Amino acid sequence: MTPLRVYLVDDEPLAVDRLRRLLAGSDVDIAGSTSDPETALAFLSRETVDALFLDIQMPGMNGFELLARLPEQPLVIFTTAYDQYALRAFEVNSIDFLLKPIDPEHLQRALRKLQSLRG
Amino acid sequence: MTVRFYLRVLAVATAAALTGALLRATMQDIVDPNRILGDFARIFLYSCCVSMPAASTLHYLGHRSAWTRGLSYVALTVVVLLGATVVGCLMADLILVAVGILPANQYWPEFSFAFRFGVLLTLTFGLSMSFYEVVRGRLEAADHALRAKQIAEERAQKLLAEARLSSLESRIHPHFLFNTLNSVSSLIPTDPARAEAMIGQLASLLRFSLNANATSLVPLNLELKIVRDYLEIEKTRFGGRLQYRIEIPPELDNLPVPPLSVQSLVENSVKHVIAGQPQGGEIVVTAKVDQGRVQVQVQDTGAGFELGTIPEGHGLDQLSGRLALLFGPNAQLETCRTTTHAAVRILFPKTA
Numbered sequence: 001m002t003p004l005r006v007y008l009v010d011d012e013p014l015a016v017d018r019l020r021r022l023l024a025g026s027d028v029d030i031a032g033s034t035s036d037p038e039t040a041l042a043f044l045s046r047e048t049v050d051a052l053f054l055d056i057q058m059p060g061m062n063g064f065e066l067l068a069r070l071p072e073q074p075l076v077i078f079t080t081a082y083d084q085y086a087l088r089a090f091e092v093n094s095i096d097f098l099l100k101p102i103d104p105e106h107l108q109r110a111l112r113k114l115q116s117l118r119g
Numbered sequence: 120m121t122v123r124f125y126l127r128v129l130a131v132a133t134a135a136a137l138t139g140a141l142l143r144a145t146m147q148d149i150v151d152p153n154r155i156l157g158d159f160a161r162i163f164l165y166s167c168c169v170s171m172p173a174a175s176t177l178h179y180l181g182h183r184s185a186w187t188r189g190l191s192y193v194a195l196t197v198v199v200l201l202g203a204t205v206v207g208c209l210m211a212d213l214i215l216v217a218v219g220i221l222p223a224n225q226y227w228p229e230f231s232f233a234f235r236f237g238v239l240l241t242l243t244f245g246l247s248m249s250f251y252e253v254v255r256g257r258l259e260a261a262d263h264a265l266r267a268k269q270i271a272e273e274r275a276q277k278l279l280a281e282a283r284l285s286s287l288e289s290r291i292h293p294h295f296l297f298n299t300l301n302s303v304s305s306l307i308p309t310d311p312a313r314a315e316a317m318i319g320q321l322a323s324l325l326r327f328s329l330n331a332n333a334t335s336l337v338p339l340n341l342e343l344k345i346v347r348d349y350l351e352i353e354k355t356r357f358g359g360r361l362q363y364r365i366e367i368p369p370e371l372d373n374l375p376v377p378p379l380s381v382q383s384l385v386e387n388s389v390k391h392v393i394a395g396q397p398q399g400g401e402i403v404v405t406a407k408v409d410q411g412r413v414q415v416q417v418q419d420t421g422a423g424f425e426l427g428t429i430p431e432g433h434g435l436d437q438l439s440g441r442l443a444l445l446f447g448p449n450a451q452l453e454t455c456r457t458t459t460h461a462a463v464r465i466l467f468p469k470t471a
């Protein structure tokens with residue numbers, strides 16, 4: 001089975017670092033990561049990924065706005081510090097909703113869900 | 120209240136006397152104004168003698184419990200009015216005899232005439248006024264109850280506001296708390312010293328927030344320590360996007376300020392200018408005392424905002440609630456703009 005190709009977006013560089021580290025031991029190919037939503041938009045407009053790890057509150061463009069501007073909707077795993085957006089997250093193509101600091105077990109569960117969805 | 124009631128009774132007595140005099144003039148074709156005036160004076164004496172005891176009795180009974188409602192009240196009123204008519208006419212005649220207007224042997228014939236005439240006037244005016252007083256009393260009671268309810272509601276609102284302002288969530292935003300914990304998690308393997316420092320800063324911020332009382336003041340230097348801890352945490356999270364300066368003269372170190380007041384302003388700047396803009400910005404904290412008024416100012420490189428647009432429950436809305444609790448109308452929150460910065464100021468009286 002080919003590894004899952006994922007992309008990480010969070011405006012806090014430390015949050016991106018931690019997610020990268022948590023994903024390091026899993027069968028995941030990190031296609032890229034950024035703390036700038038504009039960079040994410042440019043990347044995702046030309047490349048396809050299996051899933052997107054996406055923060056919600058970001059400057060300039062929040063997670064939902066970023067998704068709205070993408071030509072193709074990837075599968076999304078939201079990462080956020082507080083669950084006030086949980087309901088709205090289920091209106092888009094989201095697989096899971098990870099609360100920061102992310103629990104490694106919860107992350108593995110989200111990855112398994114992602115694998116099974118991909119078939 | 121009672122004085123006003125008797126003034127109303129006097130007005131009704133006058134109206135009754137006037138009606139009586141005109142009625143008599145009409146019935147007996149009296150055209151001489153002096154005669155009519157004389158009749159008026161005489162009937163006025165009767166109506167005073169009848170209305171005062173009647174009014175006093177009804178006023179006294181009216182304040183007694185619930186049986187003063189409905190038909191039994193009407194019956195009681197009629198009995199009192201008739202009784203007062205008898206007593207009043209006897210009394211008025213006695214006065215007329217005493218001052219020599221009425222010959223003593225005319226006492227009973229005069230009484231018999233006055234009583235029959237008086238019953239008509241007394242029942243008409245007495246019942247009307249009783250009815251009016253009962254309605255008025257009920258309206259007043261309803262108004263009183265409404266006001267008592269309003270006062271209770273205002274008190275409840277105030278207590279609620281205090282409780283809301285003293286909850287931890289109103290001081291430490293969950294977003295901030297969990298993002299900070301996430302930053303700490305991230306730093307542990309790569310920069311343990313920085314992670315440790317961040318835990319210390321978060322702990323002092325939490326401790327200060329838990330101890331802060333919505334109704335007391337803290338020295339400015341303590342508040343600024345918290346502001347620095349807070350800004351250092353945010354600087355770790357946002358990296359180069361956050362720049363700040365705190366420029367306070369040391370003589371203001373012990374100036375009493377509302378706890379978390381400067382912090383609320385700084386937090387607002389971080390939220391809108393640092394977290395809200397990809398390029399970040401700068402925050403400058405200054406303070407001064409001018410003519411007994413403290414002015415603490417937080418400037419940032421953002422676009423600024425109008426105070427009127429702040430939604431309820433927002434950090435600055437809560438700050439203005441706390442200022443109102445502490446200083447009433449003597450504290451203000453205001454915004455202004457310079458060419459490079461937008462500023463928010465808190466102004467309040469110097470207390471020590």
